Amino acid sequence: MxxxxxxxxxxxxxxxxxxxxxxxxxxxxxxxxxxxxxxxxxxxxxxxxxxxxxxxxxxxxxxxxxxxxxxxxxxxxxxxxxxxxxxxxxxxxxxxxxxxxxxxxxxxxxxxxxxxxxxxxxxxxxxxxxxxxxxxxxxxxxxxxxxxxxxxxxxxxxxxxxxxxxxxxxxxxxxxxxxxxxxxxxxxxxxxxxxxxxxxxxxxxxxVSGFMIADPRIINKPQSIEIITYTELRELAYMGASVLHEDSIFPVRKEGIPINIRNTNKPEDEGTWIVESTARKSKYTITGIAGKKGFCCVNISKDMMNSEIGFVRKVLQSFEDHDISIEHVPSGIDTMTVFVHEDDFISKEQAVVSEIHRLAKPDMLEIESDLGLIAVVGRGMKSTRGTAGRIFSALAHANVNVRMIDQGSSELNIIIGVENRDFEKAISAIYDIFVETQL
Amino acid sequence: MxxxxxxxxxxxxxxxxxxxxxxxxxxxxxxxxxxxxxxxxxxxxxxxxxxxxxxxxxxxxxxxxxxxxxxxxxxxxxxxxxxxxxxxxxxxxxxxxxxxxxxxxxxxxxxxxxxxxxxxxxxxxxxxxxxxxxxxxxxxxxxxxxxxxxxxxxxxxxxxxxxxxxxxxxxxxxxxxxxxxxxxxxxxxxxxxxxxxxxxxxxxxxxVSGFMIADPRIINKPQSIEIITYTELRELAYMGASVLHEDSIFPVRKEGIPINIRNTNKPEDEGTWIVESTARKSKYTITGIAGKKGFCCVNISKDMMNSEIGFVRKVLQSFEDHDISIEHVPSGIDTMTVFVHEDDFISKEQAVVSEIHRLAKPDMLEIESDLGLIAVVGRGMKSTRGTAGRIFSALAHANVNVRMIDQGSSELNIIIGVENRDFEKAISAIYDIFVETQL
The missing domain is CATH 3.40.1160.10 (Acetylglutamate kinase-like)
Known part of the structure; x- marks a missing residue:
């Protein structure tokens, strides 16, 4: 050993x-x-x-x-x-x-x-x-x-x-x-x-005895994560969880070496295991919750948008041309929304808007700010039916207005857009329904 | 008059x-x-x-x-x-x-x-x-x-x-x-x-006494819609509901003239009103449900994708270059999914895949087929908290595996991806929770 x-x-x-x-x-x-x-x-x-x-x-x-x-x-x-x-x-x-x-x-x-x-x-x-x-x-x-x-x-x-x-x-x-x-x-x-x-x-x-399921500044004494995959860790880190820096994971990830986060003051605690992949289920359906405030979104609608080849691409091109990285692009029928960081976007918004008009000719364009994005991450979500139902019922119960939902086929995470002022409330509600209620 | x-x-x-x-x-x-x-x-x-x-x-x-x-x-x-x-x-x-x-x-x-x-x-x-x-x-x-x-x-x-x-x-x-x-x-x-x-x-x-909330081939004697906006109608029509053809709406929409769908055999029924906009709430939270089978999705993942400016655009470019129109692009963290019509895609899939590899260099790419998309449409969804919770709880209860969720900031519709075999079951579950349970 x-x-x-x-x-x-x-x-x-x-x-x-x-x-x-x-x-x-x-x-x-x-x-x-x-x-x-x-x-x-x-x-x-x-x-x-x-x-x-x-x-x-x-x-x-x-x-x-x-x-x-x-x-x-x-x-x-x-x-x-x-x-x-x-x-x-x-x-x-x-x-x-x-x-x-x-x-x-x-x-x-x-x-x-x-x-x-x-x-x-x-x-x-x-x-x-x-x-x-x-x-x-x-x-x-x-x-x-x-x-x-x-x-x-x-x-x-x-x-x-x-x-x-x-x-x-x-x-x-x-x-x-x-x-x-x-x-x-x-x-x-x-x-x-x-x-x-x-x-x-x-x-x-x-x-600390490993990584917490949620930010301890929002949740009082959150449970810690027993085992997490590199991918899940990346996702939580990306959404603002303070975990290991990417550069410190890369060398061991390359070799498939597990990382064990331990507490010097409580060496008896098993801490958090970070692994490439695992058959071990997490104790709760979700592995972690993280989120960031300070997003804007641009809502765009155009009749028959979905059948216009290249429409979405043209809209995204307008952001790329101004060096703005795109966070999420949820879409409806004839509508699409582009989430971007407020800091990246605000100084360039009018230039981007006019390029969108020029390239994609939308019927309607509208900008909203003061939005937060929350990621609920967990390899257990794919195999547990009803995860989405629990999340959105909990948010409704907590009077949180859900502004955006994005879940791709990977089913490893759901991204939820909320207003900044609902941010902490939303994280608490999700934590409660999966961690507190489960006990 | x-x-x-x-x-x-x-x-x-x-x-x-x-x-x-x-x-x-x-x-x-x-x-x-x-x-x-x-x-x-x-x-x-x-x-x-x-x-x-x-x-x-x-x-x-x-x-x-x-x-x-x-x-x-x-x-x-x-x-x-x-x-x-x-x-x-x-x-x-x-x-x-x-x-x-x-x-x-x-x-x-x-x-x-x-x-x-x-x-x-x-x-x-x-x-x-x-x-x-x-x-x-x-x-x-x-x-x-x-x-x-x-x-x-x-x-x-x-x-x-x-x-x-x-x-x-x-x-x-x-x-x-x-x-x-x-x-x-x-x-x-x-x-x-x-x-x-x-x-x-x-x-x-x-x-018939107006448009039905859901397809009568799936739901036995569905309730009819009392009042629907042009936008909602477009959305349902786009997702396969058999309602008025777009060309027959355009001339009156231009003039803001309401359309009233009536039943010659039951002239006492008020039928469905199609209007530009209305303060009248629909009887149920949702206005209608429609859906189509026969979609494929391409799941793509790449570490740090979200911070790579132009990544999503490059992937979409690959579809556009092969004249394939894109249905939905839900995204997670480091993952994105592209939904396309099976008919458009199958003959060109390998060409698209290799272009995606060339332009965007993903870590992983995977194609799935036999998927259905369901749109739940309703102007009432924005003001009714808990709509998403009800939908996904109902789907979980009906043992439907939710493969994709997309809800943009318009909040007028939620798009749900399911497997073809769960398609009818999913529509029934959503109809029941909003229409039957509401009574």
């Missing part, structure tokens, strides 16, 4: 958290490759070490004295080292960092030290080999991540390393200068390592 | 039916312009006079003796004349018809005599002026109906005629030769007359 385990910042914010992490790793022989983040907040008033590093380096860049700030950062690490009773010092590292800050080694270098130093402590604490990501995570000359070269180097290095700590978030360009990932951070490093060692599982340890 | 009244063939099949029509016309002073069809079937084993005329003329065209057949037709009219105790003969007319048949005056001429002769009897019976449609309904040299010239001539003629009978179904080309409407027949003539005289209402008398 070969497991890659990534720990988020809150799992590594203090010596106490490090001990939890240590216990987790030692409880399973398979947890051989560890990817730490930088120390996060210890409490809600605290600062993340990465943010402290950015602030400290900003002073350095301006030629100001940054030593006090750097000492504060060192204190954070020393507190962890002392708390863990390690016979170990980062004094040499901090001397080098001070030197490089003076020489303006760059923001990416500065930020990357959070993971780098935490990795050093972690390796010491666990007795694992420390592998500097700068030597195995490769960016090209333009600063683009080089997936294949990285995979080659990482595989080669780790095949000779039984147990290793590889700090997340950064790598190096061909000239050796440090480069960080722009989005997804340490999650990506973990995924890259999992791919390179052909891990059986990629465990992503955070401070 | 100026009413234009059109009577269908079954309303004029016998002297007894003529008497009903006479009573209807005489009961309302406003019924000043009458458009008769040719005599229809008197019973289920009978033949329509128009069909008899076609058969008779076919003999004439082949140079065979058609006099026996023509005598049979004359007998049909004589039976009506005798039954109505009219002092009137069509002998001269039949002499002329025989002459023209010999000279091969054309199929259109032959067919038109059914209405022409019935019009003459009707005028005699009512004491109204007979106006030959050949003098007021104009086709151009190419045989296309000339709406504006007709309107001019018809208005001029009828403004000087207090009460008139104008036979339906035909007119004349500039050289005087008779030309019939290809589709819609006498319904069109009625509509043209209503427009020309700026009628208050166009009454279309048939043998």
């Amino acid at each position: 070969k497991k890659v385990v990534k720990f988020g910042g809150s799992s590594l914010a203090s010596a106490q958290q490090f001990e939890k992490v240590g216990n987790i790793i030692r409880s399973d022989e398979g947890r051989r490759y560890v990817i730490p983040s930088a120390p996060g907040k210890r409490n809600s008033g605290d600062r993340k070490v990465t943010d402290m590093l950015y602030a400290c380096y900003a002073l350095a860049e301006e030629g100001k004295d940054f030593r006090v700030k750097l000492a504060e950062i060192k204190a954070r690490y020393d507190e962890i080292i002392t708390g863990l009773s390690l016979d170990f010092s980062l004094a040499e590292d901090f001397k080098e960092i001070e030197e490089k800050f003076k020489n303006k080694a760059g923001k990416d270098y500065a930020a990357s030290r959070g993971e780098y130093l935490n990795g050093k402590i972690m390796a010491q604490y666990l007795g694992y080999t420390f592998v500097d990501s700068a030597s195995v995570v490769c960016f090209d000359k333009k600063g683009e991540f080089d997936a294949e070269k990285t995979n080659e180097k990482m595989s080669a290095k780790l095949s000779k390393t039984e147990r290793a700590v590889i700090p997340g978030f950064f790598g190096a360009m061909p000239d050796g200068s440090i480069k960080t990932f722009s989005r997804g951070g340490s999650d990506i490093t973990g995924s890259i390592v999992a791919r390179a060692v052909k891990a059986d599982v990629y465990e992503n340890w955070t401070d | 100026k009413k234009v009244v059109k009577f269908g063939g079954s309303s004029l099949a016998s002297a007894q039916q003529f008497e009903k029509v006479g009573n209807i016309i005489r009961s309302d002073e406003g019924r000043r312009y009458v458009i008769p069809s040719a005599p229809g079937k008197r019973n289920s084993g009978d033949r329509k006079v128009t069909d008899m005329l076609y058969a008779c003329y076919a003999l004439a065209e082949e140079g065979k003796d058609f006099r026996v057949k023509l005598a049979e037709i004359k007998a049909r009219y004589d039976e009506i004349i005798t039954g109505l105790s009219l002092d009137f003969s069509l002998a001269e007319d039949f002499k002329e018809i025989e002459e023209k048949f010999k000279n091969k005056a054309g199929k259109d001429y032959a067919a038109s005599r059914g209405e022409y002769l019935n019009g003459k009897i009707m005028a005699q019976y009512l004491g109204y002026t007979f106006v030959d449609s050949a003098s007021v309904v104009c086709f151009d040299k190419k045989g296309e109906f000339d709406a504006e010239k007709t309107n001019e001539k018809m208005s001029a003629k009828l403004s000087k005629t207090e009460r008139a009978v104008i036979p339906g179904f035909f007119g004349a080309m500039p050289d005087g030769s008779i030309k019939t409407f290809s589709r819609g027949g006498s319904d069109i003539t009625g509509s043209i007359v209503a427009r020309a005289v700026k009628a208050d209402v166009y009454e279309n008398w048939t043998d």
